[in-house]
Amino acid sequence: MKTSKRMADDLKTAPMDWRFPATNQAKHCYYSYNEFHKCAAEKGEHDKDCRKYARYYRSLCPGHWIEKWNEERANGTFPGRY
Secondary structure (H helix, E strand, C coil), rough: CCHHHHHHHHHCCCCCCCCCCCCCCCCHHHHHHHHHHCCCCCCHHHHHHHHHHHHHHHHHHHHHHHHHHHHHHCCCCCCCCC
């Protein structure tokens, strides 16, 4: 139960980003997902900055996109750089 509470407290919507002004946040979602993995590769996924990107993509991206991208990364077929 405490884990669920902590996860709920950690989940916050990403702040407005001037690069993604439209209501469709798909690009912001994809960017945040990639930035998290780039940051995690460079600093480790528990770094403060990396956790920020993780919160952003988890709040912006549909769950099935994240699952698909994680599977693609595991299979080496993800189109992103990281």
